[in-house]
Amino acid sequence: MLLSECLRSWPSVPFILVLLLSSLISVDAYFVVNQPGSSTSWKNGSPYPVTWTLGLQDGIDTFDIEITRLSRGGIYFVAKALPITMSSLNVVLEDVPAGDDYFLICMNSTVGRTYSVSSRFSVTDANATGSNPSPASAPTVTISGTPGPLSHFAQTFGPSTNGVARPGWPGIRNQVTAITVAVGAALIGGVMVLY
CATH class of the missing domain: 1.10.287 (Helix Hairpins)
Structure with a gap:
């Protein structure tokens, strides 16, 4: 009627x-950052696992990982061109300023497309108390110092498809x-x- x-x-x-x-x-996109979570605290000098879950038909071949803060400018370029076959990466922070306003971003930095953002997590000094998590059986990337505008990715994993998510009609x-x-x-x- x-x-x-x-x-x-x-x-x-x-x-x-x-x-x-x-x-x-x-709309097939499904990309979730599992770790770091909202109650996660990373201590300088220790490896921490970063884990994510991708959708089956999300059209992503590779992606990049960056870390940023809410209160300060600058981006830590962690890893470029991670293949979708990976589901985790270990990150070690060295002399990164302590704070409780860090975010991990999974994106395609070539075209500026953000796929997923982690929950807010904190970073503490190396002498802070707390337990160290067991690292994942995955490659380890080390980030150090303060972010700078001329920084490069700490690790590049492989060639991408020229920044194209899927070539051709798909x-x-x-x-x-x-x-x-x-x-x-x-x-x-x-x-x-x-x-």
Whole structure:
């Protein structure tokens, strides 16, 4: 009943078409940073595991890991071009300033696309009390000092596909569909305005 009433009124036709066509755009992304968690505290000089979970059809071949703070400018470039076959990485901080406002970011730094951000965690001095976690059976990357604008990634894992998430049609399918929906809605709206 509601659909038949909507179909009879011309002004709602573009809305219905946009709604139907936009359902063709698939969203497969699922990327979660498991560690560090919200109650995690990293001590300088100790290896800490960074773990993540990726979706099966998220279109990501490689990604980069960075660490940043809320209260201070600067980014620690941890690792570049981590393959999706990895699920963990150990990070050792050396002489990194203590604070409780650190975040780990998983992203594609080539195009500036952020995939996931960890919970807020803290960093303490090397002589602070607390237990050291057991590192994961994964490569270890060491970060030291304060972030600088000319810093490089501490570790590069492998060549990426030129910054392209998926080459060919699978990589541009969602963009082409979205552009087609927008152009189609604009054309229909223009025709309706003229008539």
